[in-house]
Amino acid sequence: MKPRPFLKALMILIVSANILWGAGENMPKKTICDLHCDTAINLADGRGIGGAAKKSQVTLEKLKSGGIDLQVFACWVSPKYRHRKAWERSRQLISAVKKEMSDHPDEMMLVRDRKSWQECRGTGKIGILLAVEGGHVLDGDISLLDSLYEQGVRILTLTWNNSNRFACSAYSVHKTGIDKGLTPLGRKLIARADRLGMHIDLSHSSEKTFWDVLEISRRPPLLSHSCVNFLNGHFRNASDKQIKAMADKKGLMGINFCPAFLGDKYKPKSAESVADQFEYIKELAGTNILAIGSDFDGIRETPEGLDGPDKLPHLVQMLRSRGFSQKELDDISLNNALRYFGWQ
Numbered sequence: 001m002k003p004r005p006f007l008k009a010l011m012i013l014i015v016s017a018n019i020l021w022g023a024g025e026n027m028p029k030k031t032i033c034d035l036h037c038d039t040a041i042n043l044a045d046g047r048g049i050g051g052a053a054k055k056s057q058v059t060l061e062k063l064k065s066g067g068i069d070l071q072v073f074a075c076w077v078s079p080k081y082r083h084r085k086a087w088e089r090s091r092q093l094i095s096a097v098k099k100e101m102s103d104h105p106d107e108m109m110l111v112r113d114r115k116s117w118q119e120c121r122g123t124g125k126i127g128i129l130l131a132v133e134g135g136h137v138l139d140g141d142i143s144l145l146d147s148l149y150e151q152g153v154r155i156l157t158l159t160w161n162n163s164n165r166f167a168c169s170a171y172s173v174h175k176t177g178i179d180k181g182l183t184p185l186g187r188k189l190i191a192r193a194d195r196l197g198m199h200i201d202l203s204h205s206s207e208k209t210f211w212d213v214l215e216i217s218r219r220p221p222l223l224s225h226s227c228v229n230f231l232n233g234h235f236r237n238a239s240d241k242q243i244k245a246m247a248d249k250k251g252l253m254g255i256n257f258c259p260a261f262l263g264d265k266y267k268p269k270s271a272e273s274v275a276d277q278f279e280y281i282k283e284l285a286g287t288n289i290l291a292i293g294s295d296f297d298g299i300r301e302t303p304e305g306l307d308g309p310d311k312l313p314h315l316v317q318m319l320r321s322r323g324f325s326q327k328e329l330d331d332i333s334l335n336n337a338l339r340y341f342g343w344q
């Protein structure tokens with residue numbers, strides 16, 4: 001029996017509504033956190049991320065189209081800056097990020113605690129969390145940690161590739177074979193960070209530094225941009241034992257997209273090799289520690305199909321196709337980070 005014309009029209013209307021509804025479902029929702037990008041150096045060098053930003057992997061448009069609602073801006077200070085100059089450089093980078101936010105007040109805002117995060121979510125802006133990468137910026141002066149905190153910084157990456165007066169780096173151990181871990185001054189820094197509420201990021205730290213911090217810190221551990229040593233034996237990647245300890249201590253580990261750190265099951269440059277990292281950790285230690293720590297603008301090459309924050313929803317889809325549940329995907333995309341920061 002043929003449907004009558006008005007029924008046919010009704011069916012077309014229902015089908016159209018479904019298509020429109022489906023399209024709405026596919027629009028990026030703001031549900032993604034990235035624990036690490038190095039875009040602050042571009043900003044300090046006068047390359048804004050809005051408008052005609054061509055040289056940055058992270059741009060405002062890409063953050064928006066990827067549905068990023070929390071982006072950590074790491075202020076990486078090259079070891080070529082020493083002593084007072086390293087401190088001045090960190091201030092310059094922080095100012096550059098803050099200027100970018102003040103240039104785009106309707107689109108970005110500084111997030112420093114639960115209250116400002118909730119305010120940010122209410123407005124629909126992209127929350128920006130400040131980190132400083134490289135403990136050498138303090139030049140051994142622990143009181144400067146308080147100053148970073150006052151400036152809104154909430155994460156300190158304890159070392160970069162260079163060791164400093166607080167701790168030994170993974171790169172130093174790679175070069176010398178000697179792992180001194182945390183120094184006595186480093187122990188004082190961790191105690192101060194714990195009291196302040198500054199999160200200590202152990203990406204780039206040596207393995208002994210990692211264990212020393214886990215032993216004395218009251219806070220769960222953070223690896224903001226690291227990968228799995230079992231899949232790629234790069235000196236900077238975390239061992240199975242470290243990853244399991246991260247889970248035991250309710251820590252957080254952002255997976256880095258740097259091709260040099262990724263496995264070679266497919267091609268080291270493929271997005272599949274990023275997905276492998278998530279799958280490996282899920283099997284080893286569960287999904288509660290997992291997050292994204294792209295390292296965009298800190299890596300020259302990116303995996304194919306993952307060249308900016310606008311592509312992060314593709315990674316989530318890839319994980320979905322590998323059997324990750326919706327709850328696991330929500331946790332990895334954002335909720336694990338919110339739990340870690342205490343903002344849920």
Ligand SMILES: [Zn+2]
Nearest residue numbers: 133204225298
């Ligand atoms: Zn780094």
